Structures are given as C-alpha cells and as structure tokens.
Amino acid sequence: MATIHDVRLIELPKFVDARGNLSFAEQHTHIPFEIKRTYWIYDVPGGENRGGHAFKQNQEFIIALSGAFDLIIDDGYNKTRITLNRSYYGLFVPAGLWREMDSFSTNSLALEFGSMNYDSEDYIRDYDDFLRQKRDGKV
DSSP: OOOGGGOEEEEOOEEOOTTOOEEOOOBTTTBSSOOOEEEEEEOOOTTOOEEEEEESSOOEEEEEEESOEEEEEEOSSOEEEEEEOOTTEEEEEOTTOEEEEEOOOTTOEEEEEESSOOOGGGEEOOHHHHHHHHHTTOO
16 A cells, blocks of 8 residues: 655756756656556646545656646645646656645646546545545555
C-alpha cells in the first residue's frame, strides 16, 4: 500500500538557452511507468479545487507547465502539501493515495500523465469510501 512517503518530486532535464529553456520527460526514465493517458487542467478560477479522488491502480505524474498550484496528498493516515511551480519538476503520485489540487495561480497549467487509459471504475471519489478501502487493504 502506498503512503505519502512514496510520492516523489523528480527533477527533469533542463537546457538553459537565451532563446528559451527546454525540458522534457520520458517514460521509464523520468516518469516511472508507461504513459497511457495525457491530460491537462487549465482555466481554473481562483479559489477552486480540483481532484478530490484516489485511483485504485492508475499512477500519475504531474507537472506545472505554467503558474503554480498545490497538491494535497493523503494516504488515509498522513497528509502532505506539495507546491508545483517549476516546469522542470514533476510529481510522481502512486496509486492508492487521495489527492486534491488547490491554490491555482492565474493562468496555471497542469499537465498530467497516467499509467492507465481512462476507467471510471478506477476512481474512488468519496473520501469516506477511500478511508474504508485503505483500512481494508484494498488500495
């Protein structure tokens, strides 16, 4: 079972150039899984939260391409808050952890990679259900 201690902030390659910097991420090198899905979150109004769910099997890798936002990671026993605000860092979030996103800055852009294709059955959307499944060893 994953805990907040399994979450990793991974520094991505950064090539500095006067014309603009370049960073990249590769599956199995920087992102510790095969990428099956990519999606992004943008135009989040100030004060809004995103997420509020856990995945049973899907792993995530999240990058703040622009702006900043916080991720609150919860393993059912402990919580941690991580700010993403540099496009050359990505956050690896293993399956079985509750996650929420908040404190979005203006024009922020979150790029997310998933280890699975979209599957609505993989989501745990109710926090109390997450806690039950965590205590029963199901996630």
